[in-house]
Amino acid sequence: MKRTGFGTIPDQPHYWLADARTPACLVDGERVGEPDFEGLVRLDIEIRDGRIAGLAPFGSAPVGSTDLRGGMAWPGLIDIHTHLDKGHIWPRSPNPEGNFLGAASSTAKDRAAHWTAADVAARIEFGLRCAWAQGTVAVRTHIDSPAPQAKISWPVFRAVRDAWAGRIDLQAVSIMPMDFFAQPQGEQLADIVAESGGILGCVTRVSTRGHDALPPEFGGLLERVFRLAMERGLDLDLHVDESGDGNARALIEIARMAVRLGFKSRLQCGHCCSLAVQPDEFVDETLGAAADAGIAVVSLPMCNMYLQGRDAGRTPRWRGVTLLHEMRGAGLAVSIASDNCRDPFHAYGDHDMLEVMTQATRIAHLDHPFGDWPTAVTAVPAEVMGLSNRGRLKVGDSADLVLLSARFMSEMLSRSQGDRIVLRSGRPIDTSLPDYRDLDPLLGLNA
Ligand SMILES: [Zn+2]
Numbered sequence: 001m002k003r004t005g006f007g008t009i010p011d012q013p014h015y016w017l018a019d020a021r022t023p024a025c026l027v028d029g030e031r032v033g034e035p036d037f038e039g040l041v042r043l044d045i046e047i048r049d050g051r052i053a054g055l056a057p058f059g060s061a062p063v064g065s066t067d068l069r070g071g072m073a074w075p076g077l078i079d080i081h082t083h084l085d086k087g088h089i090w091p092r093s094p095n096p097e098g099n100f101l102g103a104a105s106s107t108a109k110d111r112a113a114h115w116t117a118a119d120v121a122a123r124i125e126f127g128l129r130c131a132w133a134q135g136t137v138a139v140r141t142h143i144d145s146p147a148p149q150a151k152i153s154w155p156v157f158r159a160v161r162d163a164w165a166g167r168i169d170l171q172a173v174s175i176m177p178m179d180f181f182a183q184p185q186g187e188q189l190a191d192i193v194a195e196s197g198g199i200l201g202c203v204t205r206v207s208t209r210g211h212d213a214l215p216p217e218f219g220g221l222l223e224r225v226f227r228l229a230m231e232r233g234l235d236l237d238l239h240v241d242e243s244g245d246g247n248a249r250a251l252i253e254i255a256r257m258a259v260r261l262g263f264k265s266r267l268q269c270g271h272c273c274s275l276a277v278q279p280d281e282f283v284d285e286t287l288g289a290a291a292d293a294g295i296a297v298v299s300l301p302m303c304n305m306y307l308q309g310r311d312a313g314r315t316p317r318w319r320g321v322t323l324l325h326e327m328r329g330a331g332l333a334v335s336i337a338s339d340n341c342r343d344p345f346h347a348y349g350d351h352d353m354l355e356v357m358t359q360a361t362r363i364a365h366l367d368h369p370f371g372d373w374p375t376a377v378t379a380v381p382a383e384v385m386g387l388s389n390r391g392r393l394k395v396g397d398s399a400d401l402v403l404l405s406a407r408f409m410s411e412m413l414s415r416s417q418g419d420r421i422v423l424r425s426g427r428p429i430d431t432s433l434p435d436y437r438d439l440d441p442l443l444g445l446n447a
Helices: 100-114 117-133 149-164 178-182 184-195 218-232 250-261 273-277 280-292 301-307 324-329 353-364 373-377 379-384 436-443
Strands: 002-004 007-009 014-023 040-048 051-057 073-075 077-082 136-144 169-175 236-240 267-271 296-299 333-336 401-403 421-424
Touching (some): 014 401, 077 333, 077 373, 077 379, 117 149, 149 169, 149 184, 169 184, 178 184, 178 218, 184 218, 218 236, 218 250, 236 250, 250 280, 280 324, 301 353, 324 333, 333 353, 373 379
Parallel strands (some): 077 136
Antiparallel strands (some): 002 007, 040 051, 073 401
């Protein structure tokens, strides 16, 4: 029995959760009730042998069932853009200026000095333990892959993916500046990614510059990355236009190239911040091209708000995020994810997708109405990751749920949901978070 203030989960294979609330957009199948003023439906959930056996209108559950008293039930959460291999190095390699170039240089130094297989594995493991305890069921991570790091980190990723199989579905994407793909290491990396069942990715800038006006070699380098992916049948996931410089216009070039080359695999672009400072006409043109190319987008609002517009002693004047509403309006699949946690690109973060949803809602006005924005941390990234059994409450799927004391979005978005119950296969898991002290030996703390 797991007893809490908002329900007791019985220790038996068949039971009901009575009086739950779930965003209507996250309930698969026939409508079980009328959405309320926040788009939530009230329902009862039947669990049998670790699976969702029924989704029924409120009032269907037998008398004596576990009563959630209106608390929210979310499907397992999906974090589609993270950097687990960078995570938690902040105490060892902070970013004193807190800006993008400082982050890149601080991380590169830390990588060269410390990123052994054991170091990378321990920090990835720590991040996954945080994600697991908070109800995340699938994570896509980027893996810093400039030589010689790829040969260290990708075997670590493969081992961790195997070790976590059945708990968190893991996907990995390579990341390094695009000019490195012109070197022999580009092809070698594409082979490592293919052998690892990974996704090819790069940051769409050259190593000597930030995200600004595209250098003359941009088109050639981008085509090289596309062709390496196409030759191997790989999906692509790119870091794009992560700046407030209106001259950063990689997204439209990526879209046009995908169409020109007939790229058939899945293509996701992350960040796309500069779109928010570009003229409306160019925005329309870019979004049209991205829709034509079938590009999925992921926004990283917490990291963007941290890095963008930062200038010592000056108050930031913009929020750093891309045009989430306009992208949805143009028909793009839009996800939201956590990005970096406690590293030079973002000093904070805890791999908690409910925090990401909360912050994103506040930063990007994903409210009034909430509409189907809850799908941005669930159903949309599940689909982009090819996880057909994730992202919604669906009869027959594993009963992997996040149960909140909060009954409404206004309660969820106002208070930390540290008292959540996480069900995996219908059973509550230990939701205690790993202790930062576990990392002290790696970080040289308290030696
Ligand atoms: Zn990223």
